[in-house]
Amino acid sequence: MRIKVCGMKSTQNREQIEQLPVDLLGYIFYAPSRRFVGEHPEAGLFDSAKPKVGVFVDENAFEVMALAKNFGFEYVQLHGKENPKTCGMLKKQGLKIIKAFSVDETFDFTKTAPFEKVSNFFLFDTKTKLHGGSGQKFDWNLLNRYTGHTPFFLSGGITPEDITEIKKIDHPKLTGVDLNSGFEDEPGRKNSEKLKTFIEALNK
16 A cells, blocks of 8 residues: 655655655645645755655646656646646656546546546545645545546545544555645644554554
């Protein structure tokens, strides 16, 4: 089970969290988010040996490419209404694509099909007025409606108390979890002990 910790904005906190067995660290480039890295990110924030994910919402593709190159992002997570053409263009530049979808009871999982060939992973998050970081869950039973081929991350309001329910999810394409607001002391600052305990329990 891959572990993605998203919403890093403090260099000191990032250094702390990357000591844990996490696979991906996410950095949000969306100004309305309380976890936005800022116009002038902290010095050293991106100097991580862990694979980095730049998270964008309807950003210009050329801006995404420039930021990915400047900061050494291996992955980009597209969390808005980006189309398959944009995903494909970024993938051709050597970036790995995580395409996010906002899920509620009415979500049609067949909408993921056009993104199959241009995404490395999908991410299923809770549909809210904001893009991510809401702390809200969707009904994880809805995942059974997904019959695609692309592996996915589960996101949306995951907390340390969800370990048992996550372990019950039996879907062949569930590849990892995206951990964010449920493991914070404040927006953008993760609690390493909570993460450590959760990851150990998940891997038992």
